Amino acid sequence: MSSQLxxxxxxxxxPLADAKISVLDRGFLFADGVYEVIPAYAGKLFRLQQHLDRLNSSLAAIRMQPVMTDLQWSKILxxxxxxxxxxxxxxxxxxxxxxxxxRNHQLPEQYEPTMFAMCQPIVTDSLDTIANGISAITLDDIRWDWCHxxxxxxxGNILLKQQACDQHCTEAILLRDGFATEGSAxxxxxxxxxxxxTPPKSHHLLPGITRDLVLELSMxxxxxxxxxxxxxLELFSADEIWLTSSTKEIMPVIELNRQAVGKGQPGDVWQQVASHYSQFKEQLRLL
Ligand SMILES: Cc1ncc(COP(=O)(O)O)c(C=O)c1O
Structure with a gap:
């Protein structure tokens, strides 16, 4: 990323090069913070309200108040x-x-939050490659109990993802007590x-914005x-497996643990829903 940005x-x-924070920042020392990744198509933020609502739920879950109003965030972004x-x-x-x-583990009674935002391009080439189908492996979900x-x-997520990458796979599908929770990202x-x-929302998975949209469009x-x-067992005998995220959209998994999923190519239901998803995105571009 250019330091001029x-x-x-x-x-x-x-400029990025001038953006500095303290080494005592609790995000740096304790990972005491939360984040969002919001796609924007032709300058238009996609599902902004849903992302801001989730940001505020994440903040509430770590005992922080909203740091800005939705309107302030919207203007900044x-x-x-x-x-x-x-x-x-x-x-x-x-x-x-x-x-x-x-450095003190205990939560401070008063604090000045650190608020940061930046943007980087979505690589559309990689989206085209993903549409041909990806490979995944299953791994034990070693993460904590508050994945929402x-x-x-x-x-936890990056070490699991790296195990998938080490095996030349795009994603890891995580299993907890014999059930699929979500992918590493x-x-x-x-x-x-x-x-x-799809698994119901719970403390074992992130309430994905793409997940909700995929359900909405499919219904x-x-x-x-x-x-x-x-x-x-059901995962291994599925006709189709998909993984969803804001920047990768709907990834059809065509190979799981080196075995073909269904016919070993993106399935018919994926084709149908991916096309509705693209149309939904294109409508936003035209607004
Ligand atoms: C662990 C995890 N689950 C699910 C998702 C998908 O969430 P969203 O669709 O809101 O991008 C992500 C996105 O990064 C993630 O990191």
């Missing part, structure tokens, strides 16, 4: 996007509990006999959708 830090827009009206961007937002006077919080403490869906199934398209647990 402007980022937002604590009320100021400044739109200003960051101004130079990028022609391209698709991923907007990163991070809020931490700020810097204390020393979009916490910056991502060590995505939510999981399966299709069985034309029925779309509108008349697809039978169910939110319930997916057993390991």
């Amino acid at each position: 402007n980022v937002f830090l604590n009320g100021e827009f400044l 739109n200003k960051l996007l101004e130079p990028h009206a022609q391209s698709d961007q991923s907007v990163y937002v991070q809020v931490t509990r700020g810097a204390g006077v020393n 919080i979009k916490s910056v403490a991502l060590l 995505s939510n999981v869906f399966i299709v069985n006999n034309k029925r779309l199934i 509108q398209a008349g697809i039978d959708c169910v939110e319930r647990e997916i057993s390991e």
